Amino acid sequence: MNGDVRAVRGFNDILPPASEHWQIVERIAADVLGRAGYGEIRLPLVESTALFARSIGVSTDIVEKEMYTFEDRNGDSLSLRPEGTASCVRAGINHGLFNGSQQRLWYRGPMFRHERPQKGRYRQFHQIGAEAFGIPGADVEAELIALSAELWRRLGLERMTLKINSLGSPGDRARYREDLVEYLKRHGQDLDEDSRRRLSQNPMRILDSKVEQTRAILEDAPRIADYLDAEHASHFAELCNRLDALGIGYVKDPFLVRGLDYYTGTVFEWVTDALGAQDAVCSGGRYDGLVEQLGGRPTPAVGWALGMERLILLAEACGKLPDAEQPHAYFVALGAAAECKAMSLARGLRSQVPSLRLVLNMGSGSMKAQLRRANRAGAGLALIMGDAEIEQRRVTVKFLQEERDQQLLDLDDLAEFLRSQVAEYKGTAGA
Ligand code: HAM
Secondary structure: OOHHHOOOOOOOOOOOOHHHHHHHHHHHHHHHHHHOOOEEOOOOOEEEHHHHHHHOOOOOHHHHHHOOEEEOOOOOEEEEOOOOHHHHHHHHHHOOOOOOOOEEEEEEEEEEOOOOOEOOEOOEEEEEEEEEEOOOOHHHHHHHHHHHHHHHHHHOOOOEEEEEEEOOOHHHHHHHHHHHHHHHHHOHHHOOHHHHHHHHHOHHHHHHOOOHHHHHHHOOOOOHHHHOOHHHHHHHHHHHHHHHHHOOOOEEOOOOOOOOOOOOOEEEEEEEOOOOOOOEEEEEEEOOOHHHHOOOOOOOEEEEEEEHHHHHHHHHHHOOOOOOOOOOEEEEEOOHHHHHHHHHHHHHHHHHOOOOOEEEOOOOOOHHHHHHHHHHOOOOEEEEEOHHHHHHOEEEEEEOOOOOOOEEEEHHHHHHHHHHHHHHHHHHHOO
8 A cells, every 4th residue: 555644653543343342432421421420521522731741740751752742833832642641630619610619520532641652551542530529538540440340341351450659748759759769779799770769859759660570679679668657647547448348359459559650549540451551541640639730629539441442352351242233124216217216215114113223225226236235234124115016006026034934024113013023033042
């Protein structure tokens, strides 16, 4: 193919029938979140660069080296959003949502990070995120986690582990950071290069390191749990109690830190062992300081975002997503008069028979050619109409997926017949 029109590396097309899996996940997420009182917020893909620098943090990987940043024609520095939380907070401040009341919001859509593409990691990827504002307690953290668990249940996902940790208050973190740096400096010469660089800029990220030798050094490093003040320690214990009460299993991971600076207190991540290196499917935590930091009223906040690509890879690996839905029927029309009749009949049938999937042949063709298209579409049956059928006000029904004689049906009985076919199909699909 001509190289000029290739997609950009790390940017993917999502074609049917795979896109049906996306629709299923989005439908279930909208249902689960919507029924729990989360309203959908639709946010722009582009924001001022300063928004992300001030929220995610200037010395994070995301802001330092992963953003798609450009100058627009006015000379303003803009960036494609690398995540949704910052935009959600910005929108809430702009629209006066943080006036002391509670807000529960969710969003979906593409995010952009210039990372090295590999399985489960892309430069344009998609998140579904949920954020709750104005609620300081562990109750809403448990709710958010339970809603994510409900999503996994509805999608039939297995091999998911919930990791939780508390990063404490900014003061707790500063004390911890100091001791961690001191400890790691003593092992400076044995740390990997990346971690040595982080030591001065973002030492907590070293806890995230995947390098074996660094992980060994971390075994004896100070742990954040020992630095939490009484309030954060009891908040974290309360979250654990609530998860216990819900029967949601978790692992306390003292090394769970996040790659964004805005977190305070609780952080969590759902990971899987089914996807290789890119194991985080859904991540989040509390960010009580962010609204104020961006110019709003002090507002406690917590949320998560899941990566759609990873979620779908996992759902497909678990084999629980239904196959793409085939048309119930394919309308074969022979001759101009039959084509016109078929088109108007199809319009009526689609409105009379809810969830009927009816594909109309286009581009004419012989009976054989049209039936070949019907088979290729995976249709359950062909509705055949030629001059003779028009005259008799009938249609010939040919069964494509079962050994059954074809039959002639009165047009008046067609809607009822298709309704029973749709019901039967639903029965076999177990929907
Ligand atoms: P994050 O951990 O940067 O957090 O991203 C959340 C999820 O997005 C990850 O767990 C992962 O599934 C997916 N993800 C991230 N980067 C990529 C990538 N390059 N390719 C594919 N999937 C990716 C946030 O974005 C926070 N805003 C989450 C949050 C919401 N915290 C509080 N509220």
